[in-house]
Amino acid sequence: MMPKTDDLILFAQVVELGSFSKAADANGLTNSVVSKRIARLEKELGSTLIHRTTRRLTLSEAGQVLYQRARLVAQTAQEAFDAITGYxxxxxxxxxxxxxxxxxxxxxxxxxxxxxxxxxxxxxxxxxxxxxxxxxxxxxxxxxxxxxxxxxxxxxxxxxDSHWTICAAPAYISRRGKPQVPEDLLQHNCLIYSYQESGARDWLFNRYGEIYPLRVSGNFSTNNAAALRRAALAGHGLAYVPRCLVYPDLQSGRLVELLPQQVGKILxxxxxxxxxxxxxxxxxxxxxxxxxxxxxxxxxx
CATH class of the missing domain: 3.40.190.10 (Periplasmic binding protein-like II)
Structure with missing residues (x-):
């Protein structure tokens, strides 16, 4: 037997709202009616869709697959009603x-x-x-x-567009010197922002209108931007990060922007x-x- 569209929509609502009772309230139904309709859907499909515990609902593998389709059914139905009613x-x-x-x-x-x-x-x-x-x-x-x-x-x-910047604390620059060209970075401790799976050590630069990578090295890497910023502020090395992350620091002088005309990363x-x-x-x-x-x-x- 083909499952009823209303039951698919109700199933999607149960998942999104996280409980039978909230779905019941949203539809003006009783908890028992919602439970019976989900049980009917499970019987028609021959699969358990929701594992019920006292604290939460957990989708089975079949339930996860059905939910992705059911939410599309619910959205399509809503759009159809919206087109007619102006809802x-x-x-x-x-x-x-x-x-x-x-x-x-x-x-x-x-x-x-x-x-x-x-x-x-x-x-x-x-x-x-x-x-x-x-x-x-x-x-x-x-x-x-x-x-x-x-x-x-x-x-x-x-x-x-988000422009990236290379920056360091004044204390680090006074101790290690200020790089004048990208290749100078090979002599510096470059803090690595490893949020991406590859290319974190390949910093991008612009030369005569062409973008090229430079492989840098350093003794600290992290996938957390806030941690990277703190390491740079403490003077432990150079950071290559989205400018928005350190904009207030650049304005206040806590960090100094380096090679601004040559940084080539824009996302x-x-x-x-x-x-x-x-x-x-x-x-x-x-x-x-x-x-x-x-x-x-x-x-x-």
């Missing part, structure tokens, strides 16, 4: 998003919380991570990412979401809100 003019529901750690701590945590306050019927779950998440496979509605994403199933909207910052003819209005408005907050401090980048 899209109201804003409600849940948004799951992933953002880079630096932007997340610098401005996105506050920007997204502000968006939720402006639209009380919307809730947002924001993860801070630098990896390229599987947007569709992991169930994200929106991702803010740096760097180009080559995936025809995704829409990437450019927000702004675009993008809002990325799954391809569809008409993304939900709440996603479009959140992107606009986020973009405006980036523009407010674009001089950091």
């Amino acid at each position: 899209s003019q109201s804003l409600q529901g849940h948004i799951r998003m992933s953002v880079p750690t630096i932007s997340g701590e610098l401005l996105l945590a506050q920007a997204v919380a502000e968006f939720c306050e402006l639209h009380p019927a919307i809730s947002v779950d924001m993860s801070l991570e630098n990896r390229f998440v599987d947007l569709v496979g992991e169930g994200y509605d929106l991702v803010i990412r740096t760097g180009h994403l080559d995936d025809s199933n995704l829409i990437a909207r450019h927000i702004l 675009g910052i993008y809002a990325v979401y799954p391809y569809s003819r008409q993304p939900p209005r709440k996603i479009k408005l959140l992107i606009e809100h986020i973009r405006s907050r980036y523009m407010d401090i674009k001089h950091y980048f």
